[in-house]
Amino acid sequence: MKTIKEINEKIRKGQVVVVTAEEVIDLVAKKGVRKAAEEVDVVTTGTFGPMCSSGAYFNIGHSKPRIKLGGGICKLNEVPLYTGFAAVDVFLGATAVPDDDPRNKVYPGEFKYGGGHIIHELVAGKKVKLEATAYGTDCYPRRKLETYISLKDLNEAVLFNMRNCYQNYNVAVNLSDKPIYTYMGMLKPQLGNANYCSAGQLSPLLKDPYYKTIGVGTKIFLGGGVGYVAWHGTQHNPSVPRKANGIPQAPAGTLAVIGDLKQMKSQWLLGVSMLGYGVTLTVGIGVPIPVLNEEILKYASARDEDIVAQVIDYSENYPQCVGGSLGEVNYAQLKSGKITVKGKEIPTGNLSSYSKARAISEELKSWIKKGDFLLTESVAALPGADSGYTFKPLKEMPSIS
């Protein structure tokens, strides 16, 4: 019905019709899919949640004399970086913590500072202290380096997340008699609370459940700047059971994304601390869905009521890698503040900010309307629902005999 080229032409002329993934719901209900698909060109999605497989790589530039960080030790504000590359390329992971952080020795550990916080501080324009030691070579003789660095002085600073934007997620509960501290937050004993983590009807991959438009090369809102889908994310699992509307009933597809950290905004990249678990980075992502035909719009108009998630016990089943759901709930129920599990009514909490997801979908909409953001054709598809691609558990091999 429409092509991305035609939509981009409309964006350039300022004639494009963009609605958010929330607004499209009422529009389709009012006008019907056919009429709405004629009118609407782009649907903007958004999500703002903790995404642990985030990180950033930097090229810090060569010192005089030269130093080879590869094979050496390098820290930013005492948080260790990965140095196993060439001389001055380093990678900072969101969940890295200083060597002297007590972790969970004093349980539950507070995890006040780590990689996620450094990424936020750099983007906010703060200077951070770099300390490095190296073994020294004939061509890279220097053994020690101590300097403050700032984002603008680095050669390249690139956000690279190997997995985020989970297409649906678990609802976490605790069946045991003591509180537990998880990446899904603190879970009170005996079904004291249920925590979920998704923007539901605003979440990118839930609005394009079969990855018909989102693929490698898709241009996105990433951390307040422009990024791209680099690949399917790790643990991509498109083959999970789906409802008749195509939406996976459990965690399914994921995205790997990349973008220039220098043009991102600190409000959309936030270092956060999960009590008893660790540090991570909360990332803002928005993906535009071009309305190429009625089918794409039909999927994009899914409502919270149409999207279900599984309630999983995080005291026993999750840690022991045992399957089994305590029940299925939809996002409208989760957002109402209470769900019923095993006959008990329990309060819900979200780790993913819906109001920020909404703000991202609005921001991306305004970029497209202003003509600042053109859409891209994806250059390769993500492994799809019938690809046979799955997420395997580890097969432990004590020996290789």
Add this chain to the structure above:
Amino acid sequence: MTSKKIVLHFPLHSVDQPIVYKLVKDFDLQFNILKASVTPQEEGLMVLELIGTKENFDKGMEYLKSCGVTTQPLSKDIVRNEEKCTHCGVCVPVCPVEALTVDPQTRKVIFDNKKCIACELCIKICPPRAMEVNF
């Protein structure tokens, strides 16, 4: 009506006296225990919300003084750092008194300081650590 949150310090000799009972019986005050650590043979501490007419409230405070109980207003205050809060809502089910709720329209988290009993459960479980204790 007067409603105040106060901290009571019970000296050793008064711990076995039914002082809070008297506040209800003689001064018609409603009380809500926010925190209590009162054990025999030790000094005690109690955080109470007292509700009643101004006159009865003042008389009740006089009575406490006559029993040797020292009182101070609850000065510990939980504040939200508005710049840090992302309005995710993970604190909402943890708050025991519904001082943290989600606005169904804006989906933002509302913090009602008046309902807060300063239990501090939200402080460390807030991922961006936006909830702060003021003394």
